[in-house]
Structure formats: structure tokens, C-alpha cells
Amino acid sequence: MALDIRRFIQRFIEEAADHLPRLRKGINALEQGQADQELINELFRSAHTLKGSSRMLKLFPITALAHSTEELLSALRDGTQTTNAQVISLLNQATDGLADMINQLTQGAAPESLPEADAALCQALEQAASNRQPLPEGASEEVEPPLEISAPLTEAPARSTTRASSNATADLRLSDTVRVRLDRLDDVIRLMGEVLSGHHHLHSLVVQASELSATLPADKQAPFNAFNRELKDSVLAHDTLMSDLHDRALQMRMLPLNVVFDPLSQMARELAHSLGKHVDCRVRGSEIELDRQMIDRLSDPLIHLLRNALDHGIESPHERQAKGKPARGQLTLEAWQDGGWVIVEMHDDGAGICLEAVRQKALTKQLISEEALAALSEQETLDLIFLPGFSTKAMITDFSGRGVGMDVVKRTVVDELSGDIQLSSEPGDGARFTLRLPLSLAMMRVLLISVGGLTLGVTAPFVAELVKRSPETFIDAAGQTTLILRNEFVPVIALADLLELPTPQAQVPEVLLLVVHQRHQKLALMVDALVDERDMVIKPLPLHLRHLPLVSGMVSQGRNELISLLHVPALIERSRRSTQRTAYETTPSPQAHRILVVDDSLNTREIEKDVLEAWGYQVTLAENGRDGLSKALAEPFDAVLTDIEMPIMDGFALTARLRESELYSHKPIIIITSREKEADRRRGIEVGADAYIVKGSFDQNNLVDTLKALLG
CATH class of the missing domain: 3.30.565.10 (Histidine kinase-like ATPase, C-terminal domain)
Structure with a gap:
């Protein structure tokens, strides 16, 4: 009885799922000029394997297109054809055609229902390959007839005198991978996370055992200490093993980006054509x-x-x-x-x-x-x-x-x-979108903090740094408590206030600040203590809690203790709404002075803007020297405030360029920077600045008084 080849269609689909991405990746490399011999050999092998395997399963439309593709790749491999735009286009079309037919099989189409291969495309592929050298006189092309299958594919194939028989059978081999249902894999990763969390709890038991040892009578301490040492050594020995085991489990769920990139590349060609x-x-x-x-x-x-x-x-x-x-x-x-x-x-x-x-x-x-x-x-x-x-x-x-x-x-x-x-x-010149993504959402570095009697978590990607500062070093900027952190003004707010948790009334000499960031924004959160920092398994919120805007997920600690993860972007947004800057009681002049503020820090720009607007000035912001120069020359301002350390054009260069303009030859220009060296002050004066204010000693009254004096 003849073999029912439909049983082996799934195996072919899995095999094709490996070869199609290789073809796409290789063709892209060819397009970028990476036409090395091994790359072309790999492309040829993928096309040849698809041809041989599809022929064995009587998937003749796939066989025909793969054969024509192989012909062109063979010409590239032999050096009788070179890579050019037409060749790349044909190879891309061929790969798209193969992918389309294999996708039909994936969706359950019967082999006999596959449409015929695109005859025009096959002809174009073979014509492009016709640059090969003519065959010696009397020689003829070797014809590869369809191969009948009458024995199971897992058995050794019978010897054959034809090259097609041996190559095709050899190419359709057992895969070295197994396919696992995704939900089962997720269960394994989830359980591994629970095991890892439980193992971490053993560390606290080791500490408790050490504390217990001190309470025992002297005659009991020696044997207990021996037990405690063995327990500690065992826990430490398993740390690396547990971590490696969980990492391997996570890697099982990792996929290359070509899963997304390859369809996008195909879509780009189709959409552009339309x-x-x-x-x-x-x-x-x-x-x-x-x-x-x-x-x-x-x-x-x-x-x-x-x-x-x-x-x-x-x-x-x-x-x-x-x-x-x-x-x-x-x-x-x-x-x-x-x-x-x-x-x-x-x-x-x-x-x-x-x-x-x-x-x-x-x-x-x-x-x-x-x-x-x-x-x-x-x-x-x-x-x-x-x-x-x-x-x-x-x-x-x-x-x-x-x-x-x-x-x-x-x-x-x-x-x-x-x-x-x-x-x-x-x-x-175009646009550029840059996405910055963590490797995995399943496990991330997490900082555990204590605030208002609760333990909460923040994922490390949103954490800029942890600092301790005396409250006396904070400044008041238009009603907003502000930290001067190197070259930047950073708003300060108690995390307990944001979360509406009880806050201690006692004054402390220093406060712990967790500085979080999102893009250009920073926020310094006052917290009580840092509890721990380690890689933790992230659990999604249950459905009934997903409406909470400030919580992005959960982690477990100890025995079934769940800790909420704070969603930093939502925290930053809430802080901006809850700390509406209060303007001082001032009476703006009928013709308020227009001030241009130039600084690459969003926080610093906003805080300086709030201070100035509180005193009745009209403020325009610029994010770097070039942006500031463009805005200053486009419309007149009464004064310019600029930082020094900025990308593209720094504050010294901006000041010098403004002084070259007749419009700003006598307008006040104030440098506000973290640079305290006398050499920097002198350079500021040399390029034409009227005042030089150091951020470390920033005082909003001093700034306003300086502006009033310069503007008259």
C-alpha cells in the first residue's frame, strides 16, 4: 500500500519554518553587499532542501518554484551570475511565493489544492540564471524525475542511481527540535518562578537561624551552629543552580526578531507598490x-x-x-x-x-x-x-x-x-522612531522599597539612581520642592503623598530619594528605605485589578507575599497633576518681558519656566543650542537664559552666535549651569554673557533680581 504522505505535511511545514527565515535573512544580506560564498551556499541549501522535501511529498507547485529559485542561486554560487537589483527582486518574489503556498498548507489546505507555481516568475528566475557558461559538447542537463514514496520516511531510503533521490531523501531528516504548546511552556516558567521565589525565602531562614543560635544555651550552640553552616552552604550552593535553571527556562521562550521583521519587510514591498x-x-x-x-x-x-x-x-x-x-x-x-x-x-x-x-x-x-x-x-x-x-x-x-x-x-x-x-x-531627511525594550517581561531587575509601612517594587529600567540628601539642600522653585542633581533640576515629592499613605512627622537629617525617569523626565521620590534589589518574576495583574493606573504588575516574596509593582510613567503623570505649581502673588506688567530658556533637561526647563511665569514673564523653551538659536533669530526676545552642557550646540557657542546678531548684541544673556570653575566663568564673560549663575547655589529670587537689574 502506498504511503499516505499527508501524515508528513506537518513535518515539512516545520522544516520550511526554519528555511524561509534563512532565505529572507540571506537575501537581505545579499542586498547589502554581503555576497560571500558561504552565504550563497546556505541560501542554495535552503532552496534545495525545500525542493527535495516538497517533491517527496508531491507538493509540485512548491517544487517547481523552489527548483527555479535553486537555479538562480546555483548561478550565483558558480559565479556565472552576479547580485543586482533584478536578482534581489526575483529572489524576494520567489521567497514570498514559497511562503504563501506553505502558509496555505499551514491553514489546512490540501496538497492537491495548491495553485500552480507562477510560470512567469519561474521563467524569469531561470532566465536570470541563464548567464551560466555553456555545457561541454555532448553533455546534457541531469533531469530530476518526481520521486514516488512507498516506504515510511523514517526508514533508510533505498539506494538510487539518481542524484535527486539521494539528495532529496537526505534533506528530509528528523528535526533536532520539538514543538511544545506555549501554555505548557508558560506553566513551566511560572512554576520555576515560584520555585525561585521559595528558594529566596530560605535566605531569610538562614538569618533567622543565626539569630536563634544566639538565644540557645552554650552547650547547644555548637551543634546548632554546625547545622546552620551546613544549611547556609547548601542554600548558597543552590543559588547559582536555581538561577541558571530559571534562565534556561526563560530562554526556551525567546524568539528571534525575524519573526516580526520578515513579514514587515514583505509588507513594505507590497504596500509601497500599492x-x-x-x-x-x-x-x-x-x-x-x-x-x-x-x-x-x-x-x-x-x-x-x-x-x-x-x-x-x-x-x-x-x-x-x-x-x-x-x-x-x-x-x-x-x-x-x-x-x-x-x-x-x-x-x-x-x-x-x-x-x-x-x-x-x-x-x-x-x-x-x-x-x-x-x-x-x-x-x-x-x-x-x-x-x-x-x-x-x-x-x-x-x-x-x-x-x-x-x-x-x-x-x-x-x-x-x-x-x-x-x-x-x-x-x-526622514524620521526615526527608536523603541527601547526590556529583553523579557517575565523576569526583571526589581528594587523593593519601603514607604508608609508598605513594601513596593519598581522595575530597574525606570530607576536612574538612589541618593541621600539633607532636606536643607532642596530649593523652592515656584512652590515646587526641587533637588539640584548635577546639571539638572529634579522635582521632589514624597511617594507616600502620591499614594495617599501615612507619612511620618519626625524630621530626619537625610532623606532617601529614589530618582525615577521616563524619557526626558525625572522625578525624585522620597522613600523610607531600600529593602532589596534582585531579579524577580513579574506576574501580571489579575483581571479585577487591571484598572489600577499606578500598578503595572506583581512579584512574590517569601511565602505567598505579593508585592505591587509601581508604574513609573503613571507616577510621573500624577505628580505633575498633584503638584500644580503655585504662582506667587504678582501683577504682570501690561507688556510682559519675553524670555527664552535654553536647556537640554526637560525638568530644568519646566522649573525655570514656572519660576519666571510666577513673576509675570512670558517664557519660550528650547531644548538645545541650535533650537535656541533658531527660535531667537525667528522672533525677538528680551533676554535669554541658557545652560552650558547641551548636545549639538553648547551654551558658550550659543551665546557667541547670539552676540554676532545685531538683534542680540545688547540683550541680556544669563548662563545657568552646574559648572563652578573660575575658568568657565571667565569663558562665559568672554563670549558675552551678562551673568553667570551656578545651579548648586540657585535661588529663584536671585534669578529674578538679576533679570530685573539687566532689563531695567
Whole structure:
């Protein structure tokens, strides 16, 4: 009786799931000029294996397309054909065609229902391969007939005189992997987390045993101490073993980013074609691995960023040529590892984001007032696109089954993935979205702190540092308690007050400050004590608690003790709402002086703005020297306040450039910096500054008095 080949379709699908990503990755490498021999050999082997395995299972459409692909790769391998745009395009089309047919099999299509291979594509592949040298006279191409299977594939194949028989049978081998249901794997990881937490509890038992030893009679202490030492040694010996075991369990759930990147690369070509645009999508770093949970949630945000780049960013071929650009746009999707983080970046060489268009859209949709908009820096203006309702443009395609906006992209990355997203743009040169993500949501470094009698957790990615300071070193900035931390003003607030917990009334000589951050914002939280710091298993909140905005998850400690993890972005937002800066009783002048504040720290800019506005000044903010120079030359200001240490253009250079302008040759310029050296003061005077204020001795009355004296 003939073998029922349908039993082996699943094995072929699993095998193809390994070879298709290799083909995509290899073709991308070829496109970037990495045409080394081993790379081409690997591509050839993948196409050859798909051809042989599909022939054995009578998947003839797949066999035909894989054979034509193999022909072209063979020509590349022999050196009779070279890599060029046409070859890359054909190989990409062939891989897409193979993936499409294999996807139909995955969805349950019968082998006989597969459509015929694209004859035009097969012909184009073989024509591209026809650059091979002519065969010697009298020689003929070796024909590979279809292979009939009449014995189980797990048995040794019968000897055959044909190359096709031996190669095809050898290529369809048993895989060295096993497939495990994801829910079962999640159960293993969950149980490993419980075991690890329980093991950590043994450390507290060791401490308790040591304390108990001191209470025993002298004649009992020696044997108990021996027992205690053995217990301690055993616990310590198992620490590394337990940690390694849990790490291995987590690694089982890690997947390479090509699971997300490869479909995006294919989607980019299809969507660009539908828009009448020509785009090369380059992928780098797709071998970087992330937890499966991260991979699943990352797809939708990246899809929306891709659509945004192709629809709004990259221009049509005609527009690009009119601007002196190549007709083909470039879209790059890359990833790299940075310590315990993975950076995923998508950037294009399109038109960039028009700041004026962003401002107009924000005003039209009443997302911000004109006064508030005028005070925003360039970066803050760009970030307006992340506001809910900024754009209501319908999605071009329905690739993911549902449309998402930029606000959902940000919420997914920040709230669900405990990451961060940054946007930069250069007019005419494109936009860049940078996502910073933890390797896994299952286990992270956690700081346990004590506040108001409770133990709470903060995940390490949001922690900038822990410092101790005397309350006497804090300054009052427009009613906001503020810490001067190196070159930055950081708002200070008691975490107990934010959480509405009881706070001790006693004064202490020093307070412990947990400085947390999100993007450009920092907040110093007063806490009672640091309890512990270690890698912990993160548990999602149960459904009935997921409405709590300040809690992102839970960790367990000891025996079934659950500790809430604070959600830092929500804490920062609550602190901004709860500490509405109180303006001093002042009477603004009918024609208030206009002040430009230039500093790369968002906290410092905002605090200086609040101080000045409390005294009746109109304030505009700039985030670096170049931004400040652009704004200063675009409209007149009565005075400029600038930091020194800033990217792109520092405060010394800004001051010197402003003094070159007739508009600012005599306007007051005040440097506010953490630099205390006399040489820096002298340089400030040399470039034209009227005053030099050190942040370490900052006093808002001194600043206001200085401004009043200079403005007259």
C-alpha cells in the first residue's frame, strides 16, 4: 500500500519554518553587499532542501518554484551570475511565493489544492540564471524525475542511481527540535518562578537561624551552629543552580526578531507598490532575541510605524527626483542589544515631519492651547503626534485586522512593554522612531522599597539612581520642592503623598530619594528605605485589578507575599497633576518681558519656566543650542537664559552666535549651569554673557533680581 504522505505535511511545514527565515535573512544580506560564498551556499541549501522535501511529498507547485529559485542561486554560487537589483527582486518574489503556498498548507489546505507555481516568475528566475557558461559538447542537463514514496520516511531510503533521490531523501531528516504548546511552556516558567521565589525565602531562614543560635544555651550552640553552616552552604550552593535553571527556562521562550521583521519587510514591498512608490526595505539585527510575549505585542506598533513611514514619510518617485533624491526610498528596520535592553529602530529617508503641520493639526483638533503650544520645544512639538486623537486618518490596509494610532503605539510600548519610544526628525531627511525594550517581561531587575509601612517594587529600567540628601539642600522653585542633581533640576515629592499613605512627622537629617525617569523626565521620590534589589518574576495583574493606573504588575516574596509593582510613567503623570505649581502673588506688567530658556533637561526647563511665569514673564523653551538659536533669530526676545552642557550646540557657542546678531548684541544673556570653575566663568564673560549663575547655589529670587537689574 502506498504511503499516505499527508501524515508528513506537518513535518515539512516545520522544516520550511526554519528555511524561509534563512532565505529572507540571506537575501537581505545579499542586498547589502554581503555576497560571500558561504552565504550563497546556505541560501542554495535552503532552496534545495525545500525542493527535495516538497517533491517527496508531491507538493509540485512548491517544487517547481523552489527548483527555479535553486537555479538562480546555483548561478550565483558558480559565479556565472552576479547580485543586482533584478536578482534581489526575483529572489524576494520567489521567497514570498514559497511562503504563501506553505502558509496555505499551514491553514489546512490540501496538497492537491495548491495553485500552480507562477510560470512567469519561474521563467524569469531561470532566465536570470541563464548567464551560466555553456555545457561541454555532448553533455546534457541531469533531469530530476518526481520521486514516488512507498516506504515510511523514517526508514533508510533505498539506494538510487539518481542524484535527486539521494539528495532529496537526505534533506528530509528528523528535526533536532520539538514543538511544545506555549501554555505548557508558560506553566513551566511560572512554576520555576515560584520555585525561585521559595528558594529566596530560605535566605531569610538562614538569618533567622543565626539569630536563634544566639538565644540557645552554650552547650547547644555548637551543634546548632554546625547545622546552620551546613544549611547556609547548601542554600548558597543552590543559588547559582536555581538561577541558571530559571534562565534556561526563560530562554526556551525567546524568539528571534525575524519573526516580526520578515513579514514587515514583505509588507513594505507590497504596500509601497500599492502606493505607487519604490522602496528598499533593509533589515538588520533580526537575529536578536526577545521573549515571546514581547514579540506578540510588538507586531502591531511596528506595523503602524511602517505604514506611517510609507504613507506620510517617503515621497513618490517623482517628488523624490524633484528634490534631488534617488527615486527609490530607503526604509531601515534594525535592532541591537544594549545591556539588558533591546533597541528597535525604524527610520526612513523621506520628507520628515513638518513641525508647522503638527502645530496646526494640534490646534485644529483643540489638543493644546496656543499659549501652551508656543512654549513647546521642537522635541515636545514632535511628541504631540502621540496624543490621542491627533490623527483620524484611516488605515491604508488592514494587515493586522485593526488600526492603531500613534497614541496606541506609545501606550503599547510604554505601558504594556515597560519600554520607551523616542522620535526624531530632520526636514527633508526622514524620521526615526527608536523603541527601547526590556529583553523579557517575565523576569526583571526589581528594587523593593519601603514607604508608609508598605513594601513596593519598581522595575530597574525606570530607576536612574538612589541618593541621600539633607532636606536643607532642596530649593523652592515656584512652590515646587526641587533637588539640584548635577546639571539638572529634579522635582521632589514624597511617594507616600502620591499614594495617599501615612507619612511620618519626625524630621530626619537625610532623606532617601529614589530618582525615577521616563524619557526626558525625572522625578525624585522620597522613600523610607531600600529593602532589596534582585531579579524577580513579574506576574501580571489579575483581571479585577487591571484598572489600577499606578500598578503595572506583581512579584512574590517569601511565602505567598505579593508585592505591587509601581508604574513609573503613571507616577510621573500624577505628580505633575498633584503638584500644580503655585504662582506667587504678582501683577504682570501690561507688556510682559519675553524670555527664552535654553536647556537640554526637560525638568530644568519646566522649573525655570514656572519660576519666571510666577513673576509675570512670558517664557519660550528650547531644548538645545541650535533650537535656541533658531527660535531667537525667528522672533525677538528680551533676554535669554541658557545652560552650558547641551548636545549639538553648547551654551558658550550659543551665546557667541547670539552676540554676532545685531538683534542680540545688547540683550541680556544669563548662563545657568552646574559648572563652578573660575575658568568657565571667565569663558562665559568672554563670549558675552551678562551673568553667570551656578545651579548648586540657585535661588529663584536671585534669578529674578538679576533679570530685573539687566532689563531695567
